[in-house]
Amino acid sequence: MYAGIDKLVTSTIGKSTNILWHDCPIGQFEQQKLLNQKGCVVWITGLSGSGKSTLACALSRELHSRGHLTYILLILDGDNLRHGLNRDLCFEAKDRAENIRRVGEVAKLFADAGLICIASLISPYRSERSACRKLLHNSAFFEVFFNVSLEVCEARDPKGLYKLARAGKIKAPSDCEIVIQCKAGDCATPKPMADQVVSYLEANEFLRD
Numbered sequence: 258m259y260a261g262i263d264k265l266v267t268s269t270i271g272k273s274t275n276i277l278w279h280d281c282p283i284g285q286f287e288q289q290k291l292l293n294q295k296g297c298v299v300w301i302t303g304l305s306g307s308g309k310s311t312l313a314c315a316l317s318r319e320l321h322s323r324g325h326l327t328y329i330l331l332i333l334d335g336d337n338l339r340h341g342l343n344r345d346l347c348f349e350a351k352d353r354a355e356n357i358r359r360v361g362e363v364a365k366l367f368a369d370a371g372l373i374c375i376a377s378l379i380s381p382y383r384s385e386r387s388a389c390r391k392l393l394h395n396s397a398f399f400e401v402f403f404n405v406s407l408e409v410c411e412a413r414d415p416k417g418l419y420k421l422a423r424a425g426k427i428k429a430p431s432d433c434e435i436v437i438q439c440k441a442g443d444c445a446t447p448k449p450m451a452d453q454v455v456s457y458l459e460a461n462e463f464l465r466d
């Protein structure tokens with residue numbers, strides 16, 4: 258047996274038996290001490306064009322300027338992910354579900370490594386967002402809902418995809434920690450929106466060990 262592995266848990270997955278779980282001596286606790294922050298997932302949900310990617314970038318810039326390690330969100334952004342990790346997936350309901358499940362698992366890995374992981378996905382279904390939330394056992398999953406009207410998103414329509422959103426009747430999330438409100442003619446700039454999330458992380462002691 259290798260040094261440092263003090264617990265072996267076996268399980269059966271499909272037809273495979275003896276799938277081993279290895280516990281390692283350097284875990285989330287040790288990583289967080291090193292980074293002086295707590296690993297967590299900030300999950301940004303909202304319609305296409307609501308401002309998710311803009312907030313993700315503003316938030317990572319703001320946290321970086323304060324000395325915090327984030328995972329650069331552009332990799333965990335719906336469009337970008339479909340160039341790599343999820344290039345086998347399209348936009349049917351089952352593919353969206355798998356897309357979100359994989360992103361949730363990857364986000365959990367980054368949070369386990371002590372990083373503040375910002376995921377930016379439309380993630381329209383509550384059940385899938387809840388499943389990702391449940392992966393984080395220590396309440397380190399924060400949902401940010403962009404409450405931006407269809408009218409505003411459609412007026413922006415930077416990718417010309419808006420006819421698709423028009424068909425969807427997406428219910429507002431009921432279990433999010435943070436709501437970014439934006440009505441026609443009254444939208445905050447990205448910096449105060451990022452500050453709203455930073456204040457939440459600060460108040461919940463995620464910006465110190």
Ligand SMILES: Nc1ncnc2c1ncn2[C@@H]1O[C@H](COP(=O)(O)OS(=O)(=O)O)[C@@H](OP(=O)(O)O)[C@H]1O
Nearest residue numbers: 304305306335336348353356378379380381416421
């Ligand atoms: N057909 C179709 N339907 C929906 N979205 C489309 C489609 N084709 C491309 N895109 C772009 O992909 C982004 C959505 O990916 P997500 O991973 O966020 O979607 S989901 O969470 O799986 O529902 C989304 O990015 P944002 O506009 O930034 O939200 C779209 O621009």
Ligand SMILES: Nc1ncnc2c1ncn2[C@@H]1O[C@H](COP(=O)(O)OP(=O)(O)O)[C@@H](O)[C@H]1O
Nearest residue numbers: 305306307308309310311413415444445446447
């Ligand atoms: N707070 C804001 N106020 C005004 N325009 C914004 C704001 N946030 C984003 N935008 C603009 O809205 C469009 C969509 O933003 P984006 O972040 O790409 O949305 P999403 O990632 O949700 O599709 C972009 O053209 C962006 O410049």
